Amino acid sequence: MKFFIDTANLDQIAEAEQLGVLDGVTTNPSLMAKEGITGTENILKHYVDICNIVDGDVSAEVVATDFDNMVKEGEELAKLHDQIVVKVPMIKDGVKALKYFSDNGIRTNCTLVFSPGQALLAAKAGATYVSPFLGRLDDISTDGLNLIAEIRQIYDNYGFETQILAASIRHTMHVIDCAKIGADVMTGPLSSITGLLKHPLTDIGLEKFLADYRKGNS
Numbered sequence: 001m002k003f004f005i006d007t008a009n010l011d012q013i014a015e016a017e018q019l020g021v022l023d024g025v026t027t028n029p030s031l032m033a034k035e036g037i038t039g040t041e042n043i044l045k046h047y048v049d050i051c052n053i054v055d056g057d058v059s060a061e062v063v064a065t066d067f068d069n070m071v072k073e074g075e076e077l078a079k080l081h082d083q084i085v086v087k088v089p090m091i092k093d094g095v096k097a098l099k100y101f102s103d104n105g106i107r108t109n110c111t112l113v114f115s116p117g118q119a120l121l122a123a124k125a126g127a128t129y130v131s132p133f134l135g136r137l138d139d140i141s142t143d144g145l146n147l148i149a150e151i152r153q154i155y156d157n158y159g160f161e162t163q164i165l166a167a168s169i170r171h172t173m174h175v176i177d178c179a180k181i182g183a184d185v186m187t188g189p190l191s192s193i194t195g196l197l198k199h200p201l202t203d204i205g206l207e208k209f210l211a212d213y214r215k216g217n218s
């Protein structure tokens with residue numbers, strides 16, 4: 001399972017990268033705004049800054065919603081760096097754009113996916129990644145994990161190569177559950193990655209090992 005971090009915060013990206021387990025980064029317009037990154041020039045520069053920190057795919061989202069402008073924007077984003085994956089929303093023109101990008105060798109991440117039918121369309125259009133939003137479904141009392149499982153089954157039935165990128169991950173149990181189901185990638189906040197480290201028995205055990213060592217070596 002690949003680990004992506006879902007943030008535009010350079011310090012957090014660097015921290016995850018230094019841990020040695022980071023495979024990529026996802027961003028979206030809200031995450032960019034949260035970091036105060038505004039204006040086309042600053043936004044494009046920020047994507048390059050992210051690519052220079054992480055050794056892996058970096059999703060950069062188009063903000064156009066019509067085919068022509070999505071293509072124009074996506075081509076500009078893809079030219080920024082070879083790690084860039086163009087993030088395209090699951091709307092009608094988005095599906096057309098996914099197909100265009102796929103035919104033209106530009107990698108894509110189909111975002112805002114909330115149903116198996118949308119995921120099937122994204123795969124048919126040749127998306128590199130599909131992003132089902134697990135946490136946002138859980139937020140409205142709908143089983144987000146079940147969506148991941150349904151997409152896994154559909155993709156396996158037909159051998160689609162589109163990778164399932166479990167998005168809107170909120171905590172460590174989402175990560176574990178997605179790994180059990182067989183999601184190819186997860187993207188979440190830094191805490192969903194570092195939280196996997198924690199177990200009280202590890203801390204207690206280490207404390208005891210070190211205390212015993214000190215007893216015999218002081």
Ligand code: E4P
Pocket residue numbers: 006026027028111131133135136167168169187
């Ligand atoms: C996916 O790529 C999105 O950026 C993201 O995972 C959305 O997560 P949220 O629901 O926590 O905003």
